[in-house]
Amino acid sequence: MDETVTTGWGDFAVAMVGAAAALAGLVMVAISVNIREILALPGLTARAAAAVGSLVLVVVTGGLLLVPGQPGAVLGVEVLVAVxxxxxxxxxxxxxxxxxxxxxxxxxxxxxxxAALQLLPFALGAVLLIVTSTSTGIYLVAAGVILTVIGSMLDAWVLMVEILR
Structure with missing residues (x-):
């Protein structure tokens, strides 16, 4: 079997999809528990939507990394569309x-x-995948995934705790 750009990334993708899905659930619970406060503060609904959207991006990206045998350029286009x-x-x-x-x-x-620290690595990694079709771009995408999980944890904290201060 020929190696593809995603060879060796399966465990990372599965771990990040699991983490992002769990965190998305936490964010949704935080939103539902604090919905009155979220609706009362201008702009907080947009922040909650951005947090959920970022976590969906991590789940989708992880899923794309798990698609077997796809060319790097195709993965790059998919990640660019997902971001x-x-x-x-x-x-x-x-x-x-x-x-x-x-x-x-x-x-x-x-x-x-x-926001740029989270999303820029996805875009740059996707472009690198499109242009070079090598796994180099996946390292940037992986950085974006990890930074997005961290950023989403901060948003979850705001939606659960800081909103009640």
């Missing part, structure tokens, strides 16, 4: 934060790099 909705949700969340935050500039100065 687009997450970028849109984070952009909407950024706009709401800028509009509704008392400290809009501070909020943007903090949230924009955090």
């Amino acid at each position: 687009a909705p997450a970028v849109v949700l984070h952009t909407i969340s950024l706009r709401h934060r800028a509009r509704n935050s008392a400290s809009g500039r501070f909020s943007l100065a903090l949230y924009l790099p955090l």
